[in-house]
Amino acid sequence: MAERALVPPSESVPRLTRPPSPAADVGASAALSEKQSPLLPSQQGGVQPDHQNEGNPATSQGVMMLQLLERVIELENWKEGKGLIVCGAKNTFCSGSDLNAVKGLGTSQDGVELCMFMQNTLTRFMRLPLISVALIQGRAMGGGAELTTACNFRLMTPSSEIRFVHKEMGIIPSWGGTARLTEIIGSRQTLKVLSGALKLDPTVALKIGIADEILQSSDEDQSLQEAQRWLQQFISGPPEVIRALKTVVSSGKELALEEALETERDVLSTLWGGPANLQAIAKQIKFNK
């Protein structure tokens, strides 16, 4: 992996390395039924507050973060998956850190530890061999805005808003959000968005390239269905091919050229002459329609 001047402490974020054996990361060959939902388990409960901890916000926030990590580990083990949608509850994507909890986490060391934990979790999330979509219903603020940048795509509803409010809180986005936003919209736009703590409505978000599309409905269920249809166009096909594509795009983004090329060779070797490839050749598909 290419060294950067300002890398986080090595223990905080796992380094992307090429798959140890070609088949290891892209071995899923079981077909995902087209009826199977590509959704993150968030639809089945997601990262919810642990109500047993309601009396102690700091613990409650910690529990939610651990739950997020658990979900990521679950997804790392979901070998037949192709895509996922991250969404919030009650028409709100995520309003960031629990402001009550952070009152009890006032030292610089607390902030850095939180940051390292979230950098690690979100980097693992970003590297999943799944195509991920943030469905932004309502507000995505602070850490919630950062979470959207860990997804491959962002869909907004007409009434949604993304806002990196960190400056107003006297901090910077440090859950990997600054680095990822810069990669998504470039450094000039990122500087404007962060230093202005700009309210990004869907039209502005689409214009500057943080949003990929504005959905038609702001209704929670309808927008979710729209998002599912949107994602479907990118995940139709055999899981091993979709997962391989995501893997090589991730390595193209993160690795030095020689390593990225080597990854492409390794991943290709798991597909060339495989079932999907042989079937496509046998069908003599034409792409002229």
Ligand SMILES: CCC(=O)SCCNC(=O)CCNC(=O)[C@H](O)C(C)(C)COP(=O)(O)OP(=O)(O)OC[C@H]1O[C@@H](n2cnc3c(N)ncnc32)[C@H](O)[C@@H]1OP(=O)(O)O
């Ligand atoms: C990584 C670092 C970070 O994440 S820094 C960013 C931290 N987040 C924030 O500063 C957001 C603060 N919240 C707000 O600005 C507003 O509550 C937003 C999200 C815009 C929602 O406004 P509105 O729709 O009018 O609802 P509201 O303010 O009445 O809130 C409903 C209840 O939810 C609560 N809430 C909201 N956000 C948080 C939060 N981050 N931490 C803790 N509690 C939060 C509100 O306090 C309110 O609670 P209650 O109903 O008054 O008990």
